[in-house]
Amino acid sequence: MQSILKLVPPGLVVAVLAVLIVSQLFYAFLRYRRRAYFPILLMTAIGFGLGQLWDYLGLPSARMGEANILPAVAFALLLQPLARFVPRFQRQPKEPPAPAAGGQPRT
Numbered sequence: 001m002q003s004i005l006k007l008v009p010p011g012l013v014v015a016v017l018a019v020l021i022v023s024q025l026f027y028a029f030l031r032y033r034r035r036a037y038f039p040i041l042l043m044t045a046i047g048f049g050l051g052q053l054w055d056y057l058g059l060p061s062a063r064m065g066e067a068n069i070l071p072a073v074a075f076a077l078l079l080q081p082l083a084r085f086v087p088r089f090q091r092q093p094k095e096p097p098a099p100a101a102g103g104q105p106r107t
């Protein structure tokens with residue numbers, strides 16, 4: 001069990017927790033007309049990925065452990081208006097086709 005834990009870098013754990021916390025804060029405090037949690041979570045994760053790219057390129061940043069925080073939160077915040085363009089799955093089943101002419105159901 002410990003060998004598996006040694007394979008997971010601590011920065012990955014911090015980044016995943018930060019994505020979850022920041023996406024919840026964006027969901028709670030940012031006002032948009034139609035909101036769903038998954039697009040906000042996706043945009044926050046992409047923003048954190050861009051923040052890690054920012055750190056990889058060697059640009060200045062504020063870090064929390066191995067995770068790059070300041071540019072990641074900024075990118076995530078800037079990407080939030082794009083959350084409305086993320087396609088969502090329909091939760092309601094499709095309606096059956098209309099009955100045939102004459103009011104009789106098809107067999």
